Amino acid sequence: MTDKIESIAILGxxxxxxxxxxxxxxxxxxxILIGSRTLEKGKAxxxxxxxxxxxxxxxxxxNLDAATEADLVVLTVPFAHQLSTLETVKPGLTNKILIDVTVPLVPPRVGTVQLPEKGSAAVMAQELLGDDVQVVSAFQNVGAVHLQEDHDIECDVLVTGNKKTARETVIELVHAVGLRGWHAGPLAxxxxxxxxxxxxxxxxxHHGIEGSGIVITGEPAKE
Ligand SMILES: NC(=O)c1ccc[n+]([C@@H]2O[C@H](COP(=O)([O-])OP(=O)(O)OC[C@H]3O[C@@H](n4cnc5c(N)ncnc54)[C@H](OP(=O)(O)O)[C@@H]3O)[C@@H](O)[C@H]2O)c1
Known part of the structure; x- marks a missing residue:
């Protein structure tokens, strides 16, 4: 596992x-290495x-070249293509942290919670990848619209994963985006x-909000 993260592959x-x-x-x-199914689209x-x-x-x-070359990999594709994409990049993920942002939405009823049988998309990813990859789940509750603009983002990020050190690495990356990240327990x-x-x-x-988010209240005793 790379201690200091300098390069990040973003698949999709x-x-x-x-x-x-x-x-x-x-x-x-x-x-940043932008990954795509096609080189042309990634380059564009x-x-x-x-x-x-x-x-x-x-x-x-x-995608596979980006995953292989980077210190840490982030998966940002729709749920329907989560596992098939991971299958194609698996050889490039060994001993790395994979941040999975997948939300298991099942169109057309995306406003209804429809979790997969295994409990979560992140658990499915960890099961597919095995113990050589540390899957950490984050960013599910941040609207993309906020990240594409340059303004303060009032939204916290729940970070789950089975290893505290891997969660800490991801929380550092959450801070780099200007957001607060919270240790939210194991991947389950x-x-x-x-x-x-x-x-x-x-x-x-219902309320006409563009990208609502969540904020955790309370003051941490220590950061
Ligand atoms: N959008 C949000 O506000 C938001 C917020 C939180 C979490 N999420 C989660 O983030 C993930 C990405 O969401 P998004 O809105 O960014 O999705 P998106 O823009 O619809 O798609 C992201 C990328 O997925 C790739 N992709 C599309 N079809 C594919 C296929 N058949 N096989 C493999 N890759 C395919 C495409 O990359 P290439 O064509 O370049 O390969 C596409 O640019 C989802 O799991 C979503 O639940 C989204």
Whole structure:
């Protein structure tokens, strides 16, 4: 496991959430490898970011190349393609942390909680990848719209994973995005964060909010 994270692969980083994370982390100084099913699409997404911010360290790749080259990998594809994408990049993930942002939404009823039989998408990912990969679940409750803009984001991030050290690494990356991250327990608890997204979608619809989020109250005794 790499101690110091300098490069991050974002698989499906051509999309809404991955694109937002690429923007935020590259501006925070990380080397970003945008992964895609096609090299052309990955490169185009990197170019788009570089047109806006020419000094960033961002490149486009196919998903497996991005995963293999980076210190840490983030999966940002729709639930329907979560496991098939992980199958294709599995050889590049050994001894790495994989941040899984997947929300197991089942269209068209995305405002209704419909968790998978195994309990959560994150648990499914860990089961597929085995113990050589540390799956950490995060960012399910942050609307992509906030990450694609430059404004303060009033939303906390629940970080679940079976190893405290892996959660700590991810919480550092959450801070780099300008958000607060919380140790929310083992990966099995990812089901709560994943379920919460459908509740937030329902709140958005009913109250006309663009990307509602959650905030944890209370003062930590220590950071
Ligand atoms: N959007 C949000 O606000 C938000 C918030 C929290 C969590 N999430 C979670 O983040 C993940 C990504 O959401 P998103 O809204 O960013 O999704 P998206 O924009 O619809 O798609 C992301 C990327 O997934 C890849 N993809 C699409 N179809 C695929 C397929 N058949 N096989 C493999 N890859 C495919 C595409 O990349 P290429 O075509 O380049 O391969 C696409 O750019 C989801 O699991 C979602 O639940 C989203």
């Amino acid at each position: 980083g051509t999309g809404d959430l991955g694109g937002g994370l690429a923007r935020q982390w590259s501006r925070a100084g990380y080397r 997404a990197a170019e788009k970011l570089l047109n806006e911010f020419p000094d960033l360290n961002v490149t486009g790749h196919e 608890n990812a089901s709560a964060a994943e379920a919460l997204t459908s509740i937030l979608i329902s709140i958005n619809r």
